[in-house]
């Protein structure tokens with residue numbers, strides 16, 4: 001059942017093109033317009049939404065953080081992302097015009113389930129983005145948008161993360177088109193670009209040999225930092241989480257803009273730092289700002305492992321290693337940039353002789369609070 005791979009995690013990383021493609025499947029009509037008949041909430045109710053709150057834990061929460069950038073941009077509805085276990089105990093400001101979107105691979109995470117119940121008590125509409133048919137969270141939600149990643153066996157989440165981002169993007173585009181937003185009118189175009197992502201992941205997966213080598217060289221690392229900005233920020237945190245849980249290495253993800261507000265003090269000669277570089281097409285000069293960050297940490301001796309788009313030559317002078325990802329529009333980049341970070345954690349864990357599929361102290365679904 002590992003289809004020739006040594007571990008479930010490796011198989012699931014390689015399944016990611018399908019996880020994205022299958023999650024996109026059947027959600028557009030012949031003209032490329034979005035059809036979410038499965039979303040059993042009245043269109044008028046969706047049009048009346050004034051706030052979206054995404055609740056989730058761990059990797060699913062990072063998918064939510066990525067989704068916030070896209071959904072706010074496309075719908076102009078304010079989006080909050082909250083860890084499900086914090087949401088409940090905070091007296092959140094929620095009403096009948098709030099859409100609470102839970103994201104969960106298993107559909108059984110107790111913290112997320114409790115957040116959904118709490119949201120319903122407060123009168124919110126609840127949508128579940130979930131990978132497991134018939135599980136508790138979708139059953140208790142008003143509506144569900146399933147991710148079609150297939151069963152995820154490895155404890156560390158990989159393909160579910162990509163499918164969660166994909167599904168939440170579909171939801172965002174659907175809301176945008178219902179509400180007559182301009183991005184809603186472009187939905188078919190953005191969907192077409194999303195349809196092109198699986199082939200790009202496929203292509204990227206064929207170029208991971210160097211990442212494996214780097215992981216083996218770095219097997220003795222005590223600490224690894226990850227920097228990202230905009231949608232690359234949650235990707236940095238996800239990269240750090242993968243490394244903590246799989247290789248038991250201290251890892252932190254930071255927003256690159258925070259560097260000079262503290263984390264740069266951690267940089268000493270030899271400190272490895274992954275940097276997720278925004279696309280050169282990003283707005284507001286974000287690309288140049290992150291290139292400057294690489295320069296700043298390199299000048300202090302950091303070993304810079306740079307994830308950058310194909311053709312982005314600006315990073316080369318300041319990078320100890322450049323890991324290339326195919327070009328795509330800035331909001332879709334997380335579906336690519338996270339892949340080398342998953343592959344890195346997988347191989348570093350293997351290099352240390354650890355159990356990749358069953359890291360210590362962790363369970364696949366956390367059904368207690």
Ligand code: F6R
Nearest residue numbers: 058059060104105106109156157
């Ligand atoms: C990390 C990981 C966890 C889960 C989290 C939520 O690799 O797997 O952080 O993402 O426990 O689980 P679900 O998505 O089942 O609610």
